[in-house]
Amino acid sequence: MATYLRPTSQSEALAALAQRRLTVLAGGTDYYPSKVGEPLADDILDISAIAALRGIREDAAHWRIGATTSWSELIAAALPPLFDGLKLAACEIGGVQIQNAGTIAGNLCNASPAADGVPPLLALDARVEIADTAGSTSVALADFILGNRQTLLRADQLLTAILIPKPARPARSHFAKLGARKFLVVSIVMVAATLEVEAGRVCAARVAVGAASAVARRLPLLEAALAGKRCDAGLGEHASVEHLAPLAPIDDLRASREYRLDAGLSLVRRVLSQLGARA
Numbered sequence: 425m426a427t428y429l430r431p432t433s434q435s436e437a438l439a440a441l442a443q444r445r446l447t448v449l450a451g452g453t454d455y456y457p458s459k460v461g462e463p464l465a466d467d468i469l470d471i472s473a474i475a476a477l478r479g480i481r482e483d484a485a486h487w488r489i490g491a492t493t494s495w496s497e498l499i500a501a502a503l504p505p506l507f508d509g510l511k512l513a514a515c516e517i518g519g520v521q522i523q524n525a526g527t528i529a530g531n532l533c534n535a536s537p538a539a540d541g542v543p544p545l546l547a548l549d550a551r552v553e554i555a556d557t558a559g560s561t562s563v564a565l566a567d568f569i570l571g572n573r574q575t576l577l578r579a580d581q582l583l584t585a586i587l588i589p590k591p592a593r594p595a596r597s598h599f600a601k602l603g604a605r606k607f608l609v610v611s612i613v614m615v616a617a618t619l620e621v622e623a624g625r626v627c628a629a630r631v632a633v634g635a636a637s638a639v640a641r642r643l644p645l646l647e648a649a650l651a652g653k654r655c656d657a658g659l660g661e662h663a664s665v666e667h668l669a670p671l672a673p674i675d676d677l678r679a680s681r682e683y684r685l686d687a688g689l690s691l692v693r694r695v696l697s698q699l700g701a702r703a
Contacts (some may be wrong), residue, residue, distance in 0.1 A: 427467040427505040434555065434584065434631040440469055441580045443604050444559050447580065450492045453518065477584060488553075488588040489616075491529035496520070500529065501619045506588075509597030510544040516601050517541070517591045529583045535569050538635040542569065543616035544599050545586065546632035546642055553585040562587055572638045589663055596698045600691050611635040612665045612679045615691040621703050631692060636673040636684050643667050646692070659700030660693030667692075 431437045432577070440446060446469040449455055471477060477492040480501050489498070498577065504513070505536050517523055532552065542565070551562040556575065565586075565641050568573040568576050577583060597618040601644040603609035620628040629650040634640035646667035652664055665685070673684035 426465050427472065430467070431472040432473050432475070434474055435557075435583070437471055437474060437582060438557050438580075439584065441645070445579050446531075450530045451494065453522050453526040454530060454608055463527065472607075483589075486590055487496060487588040488529055489588065491573060491582070491584050491586070492527045493529075494648040495523040495526055495528065499523065503656070505596035505656055506548065506591065506618065509547060509599035509618065510541070510674060512599040513540045513544045513616065515615075516599075528586060532565070532569065532586070533575060533583055533606050535571070535573050535575050537572055537640070538609065538611045538614075539556060540634070540638070542599065542640040543614055543632040543634040544597060545588075545631045546640055547597055547616040547618040548588050549618075549630060549642055551587040551589075554581050555584045556581045556686050560584065560671060566642065569639050581591065591618075591620050591628070593622045594694065595620040595628075596702065597697050597698065598702075600695050600698075601688050602691060610678065613673075613684050613688045613691060615695045617692075617695045617699055619650075619655065619699050619703065621694075624652050624655055624703075626650045626655050626659070631670070631696070633671055633688050633692065636668075636671045638672070641670040643670060643692070647667065650696070654698045655703040656683075657697050657701040658698035663689060663692045665694060 429440055447466040449468050449470045450472055478490045481488045495517050499511055499514050531539050543564055550565045552568050553562045560667055599616045601614040602612045615633050617631045619626055629647045631643045631646050632640055633672055644664055651660055673681045675681050
């Protein structure tokens with residue numbers, strides 16, 4: 425008979441994980457659809473009752489988003505323009521019911537190449553906090569997701585929070601997604617960008633593209649090319665196909681490799697131009 429555990433503290437959850445292999449469940453929006461037509465025979469660790477894993481807090485150095493914070497809670501939170509891109513992505517994740525149940529950390533741990541939360545978090549230079557019975561540490565999100573459905577997380581560990589560092593200068597972000605229809609669709613390609621701006625010029629840029637590689641990727645050549653450029657509606661014109669070199673899109677039922685590259689460049693230019701116009 426399958427086991428179902430629902431601890432109320434992080435220490436209790438970690439102790440259980442240290443003793444046996446368990447499937448960690450929070451919102452269940454990825455887990456249950458994957459089990460359609462199958463018996464639910466997994467041993468479950470439901471972490472949704474651990475209050476310490478929920479909510480958004482700010483301190484002097486960063487914002488801390490608890491692992492089981494839902495997308496709806498993020499959308500409703502009073503956050504600066506730095507988080508605009510992440511909020512836009514949150515609004516694209518399923519319908520309202522999915523946003524109410526689905527968690528931000530769950531989106532990362534599922535590690536789908538088309539996970540809408542990953543590009544905007546990469547563009548925010550996010551780190552993830554990982555805990556086990558020995559303590560906790562943090563790693564860059566870019567290092568946490570290793571491939572399609574693969575992460576650094578061991579069976580005895582929990583992802584407990586996402587950490588967003590405070591930028592050195594005024595910053596804002598944006599997100600755009602291309603799919604076969606407007607809502608409730610898996611991305612063909614998506615783009616997120618964050619700009620730090622001072623005196624009308626880009627001081628720092630972070631641009632990430634998802635659904636165009638096994639893992640969402642930053643575009644470091646483009647980020648370097650944007651530094652020092654005037655931040656206006658023409659900012660997107662600085663993006664070129666050469667800047668997409670880190671991407672490795674595939675052909676599948678949703679789009680061809682060539683289409684993803686072409687659409688990716690168009691979306692990068694659009695996102696940057698819209699950010700520049702706002703600045």
